[in-house]
Amino acid sequence: MTAETEEAEWARLMLRIRDDRDAEAFAALFREFAPRVKAFLMRSGSTATVAEECTQDVMATLWQKAGLFDPTRASVTTWVFTIARNRRIDTIRRARRPEPEDLAWGPEAEPEAAEIVERQQETDRLGRAIAQLPPNQRALIERAYFGDLSHSEIAAETGLPLGTIKSRIRLALDRLRHQMT
Amino acid sequence: MKHMTITHHLSDDLLMAYSAGALPEALSLVVATHVSMCPDCRAALAAHDAVGGAVLGTCGEAELAPDSLEKTLARIAAARPETPRPKRDDSLPGPLADYVGGSLSQVKWRALAGGVKQAVVPTDRGATARLLYIQGGVAVPDHGHRGVELTLVLQGAFRDETGRFGPGDIEVASDDLEHKPVAEHGPACICLAATEAPLRFAGLIPRLMQPLFRI
Ligand SMILES: [Zn+2]
Numbered sequence: 001m002t003a004e005t006e007e008a009e010w011a012r013l014m015l016r017i018r019d020d021r022d023a024e025a026f027a028a029l030f031r032e033f034a035p036r037v038k039a040f041l042m043r044s045g046s047t048a049t050v051a052e053e054c055t056q057d058v059m060a061t062l063w064q065k066a067g068l069f070d071p072t073r074a075s076v077t078t079w080v081f082t083i084a085r086n087r088r089i090d091t092i093r094r095a096r097r098p099e100p101e102d103l104a105w106g107p108e109a110e111p112e113a114a115e116i117v118e119r120q121q122e123t124d125r126l127g128r129a130i131a132q133l134p135p136n137q138r139a140l141i142e143r144a145y146f147g148d149l150s151h152s153e154i155a156a157e158t159g160l161p162l163g164t165i166k167s168r169i170r171l172a173l174d175r176l177r178h179q180m181t
Numbered sequence: 182m183k184h185m186t187i188t189h190h191l192s193d194d195l196l197m198a199y200s201a202g203a204l205p206e207a208l209s210l211v212v213a214t215h216v217s218m219c220p221d222c223r224a225a226l227a228a229h230d231a232v233g234g235a236v237l238g239t240c241g242e243a244e245l246a247p248d249s250l251e252k253t254l255a256r257i258a259a260a261r262p263e264t265p266r267p268k269r270d271d272s273l274p275g276p277l278a279d280y281v282g283g284s285l286s287q288v289k290w291r292a293l294a295g296g297v298k299q300a301v302v303p304t305d306r307g308a309t310a311r312l313l314y315i316q317g318g319v320a321v322p323d324h325g326h327r328g329v330e331l332t333l334v335l336q337g338a339f340r341d342e343t344g345r346f347g348p349g350d351i352e353v354a355s356d357d358l359e360h361k362p363v364a365e366h367g368p369a370c371i372c373l374a375a376t377e378a379p380l381r382f383a384g385l386i387p388r389l390m391q392p393l394f395r396i
Contacts, residue, residue, distance in 0.1 A: 030250050035242035043240050052246050060256040073227060078234030085202045085233065095305050097202070098209050100216040100223065101275030126235035144201045145236040151198040151208070151329070155355075 007120035010076040018066040026063055029076070034059050037084050044088055044146045054091055058084045071116045075123040081145075088147060189350040191215055191222050195329075200229035205307030207375040210276060211331040211351070214373055217274040218349040273335065277302075277373060281312070285371070288312055297321060302373070310375040315339065315364040328377025330354045332362070337370030339363060 010032065016025035037058050041051035061083050069079055089097045130138055140157055143149050149157075191199075191212060198204050199212040216222050246252070269278040272285035280302050281288050290298040290312075296319035302310040308328075315321055317337070331353055338347040341362040346352055354360060364370035 027250060030253065034245055034249060034253075036237055036240065038243035038245060039241045040237050042243055048243070051243065052249065055245070056249060056253040056256055059253045060260065063257050064260060074230065075234055077238045078231045081233040081237040082230055084237065085200075089202050093202075095206050098206070098213040098276040098279070100213045100226075122231050123234040123238060126231055127238050130232070130235055131239065141232065142236050142240070144197065144203065145233045146240075147202055149201070149203060151195075151203045151205075154198045154201070154203060155194040155329075 007075050007077065007124060008117060011071045011116065011120050014066065014069050014076050014079075015071065017063060018069050021066075029062070030059055033062075033076075033080050037080065040081075040084055040146070041088060041092075043142075044092075044148070046088075046092060050092065054084075054087055057091065058087050061087065072119055075120045077123045085145075085147075185218065185349040186347070187219050187221070187349040189344070189346055189352060190219065191225070191351060192353050193225075195331075195353065196222065196225050196229050197232075200226060200233055205377070206304040207302070207308035207310035208329065208331060208377070210280065210302065210304060210310050211333050211373055211375045213276040214274045215333050215349070215351045217276060277335075280304075280310075290314055295319065308375055308377045310373065313370075313372045313374055315362075315370045315372070317364050317369060318366045320361060320363045328355070330374065330376045332372050332374045335371045335373060337368050338365040339370050339372070340365065 010029060013022075013025040013029050016022035017029070034055050038048075038051045038055040041054050042048065046054065058080070062080065065083070069076075074082070086097050086099075089095050130141055133141070140149075144154055195204070195208075195212060199209060204212065216226055266279060266283075269275065269283040270286075272278075273281065278284060281300070288300045290300050292298050296316035298314040300312045302312060304310050313321065313332075315337075321339070331351060332346070333351045334346045334348050336348060338345060338350075339362040340346070341352075341360040343352065343360065345365075346362075352362075
């Protein structure tokens with residue numbers, strides 16, 4: 001199975017959780033994502049014990065907040081990342097994380113299947129773009145998202161996000177803008 | 182809060198730092214509030230979040246505890262319903278409303294010098310946030326600052342050396358920009374401001390008052 005169809009499959013599982021509260025779909029996503037979340041948290045500096053606790057918390061949140069998942073706005077991987085990041089701030093840094101409120105998007109259009117596929121593929125394309133970066137640039141991006149760099153360190157690395165990542169972000173942005181207006 | 186024309190936006194490094202979870206709470210609050218008002222920055226943030234997703238997707242897998250799934254299901258079963266948020270009206274964007282009791286009318290203002298009021302918004306250390314109320318035509322005291330200062334206009338408008346800032350606009354000032362914001366004539370200008378380090382006023386008397394007012 002290629003990564004692109006994997007993301008599409010995860011989105012289908014996520015929708016079954018969201019719409020049908022499907023426990024089997026949850027168990028399947030748990031097998032895919034819990035080990036990644038735990039690895040992500042350990043790369044962020046957590047001990048295995050704390051990372052395990054926090055991972056369970058993240059996956060429980062995925063179930064509880066499933067109603068907020070919108071496959072036209074984020075891939076499942078991206079959505080899981082935002083939950084893991086927020087739990088990391090909450091439980092490990094013990095700080096509050098103010099979150100944006102949803103904008104009124106105007107009349108709710110029926111999402112197009114193509115949009116959903118596009119969104120689910122974005123993460124994979126970004127992943128490949130990151131993998132192709134020179135090692136030091138790649139390490140910087142990773143460290144930033146593992147929570148290893150402070151804001152001023154991120155700001156000091158001007159040009160971050162770099163090169164291909166930047167053009168990927170631009171593309172993702174243009175598509176999102178187009179979709180949101 | 183709809184159909185505003187926003188011309189001053191968040192910088193890429195702030196969006197990335199917010200997406201990565203690297204900002205102190207006060208700066209996060211200003212970013213989240215601007216994003217709540219601005220479709221452009223919301224789209225940009227979604228793209229930065231997608232980079233985070235890609236990093237999560239490529240960082241490998243760690244071995245779980247054998248009973249990890251069971252424990253997670255037990256957590257779900259034991260979860261208590263979320264405590265309801267304070268009642269909000271739409272005088273303030275959601276993330277900010279949550280910090281000040283739900284509405285602009287709940288803000289407890291404290292008068293500073295003539296025509297300026299402020300209310301400190303409690304956040305954790307590392308940066309401070311406050312609401313500013315500046316009467317039309319009145320200047321905010323001259324100040325320089327270390328680190329980043331974010332000023333988001335909620336109502337009214339101000340001008341300084343770098344341009345005009347109306348509702349939804351955010352000024353990102355860093356290091357030693359000495360600027361002199363003046364509220365436009367007309368209705369008062371209400372802003373949410375956050376600074377990484379305490380401000381220092383350029384004038385002597387305001388500097389003496391600084392500890393008193395915690396500005
Ligand atoms: Zn913006």
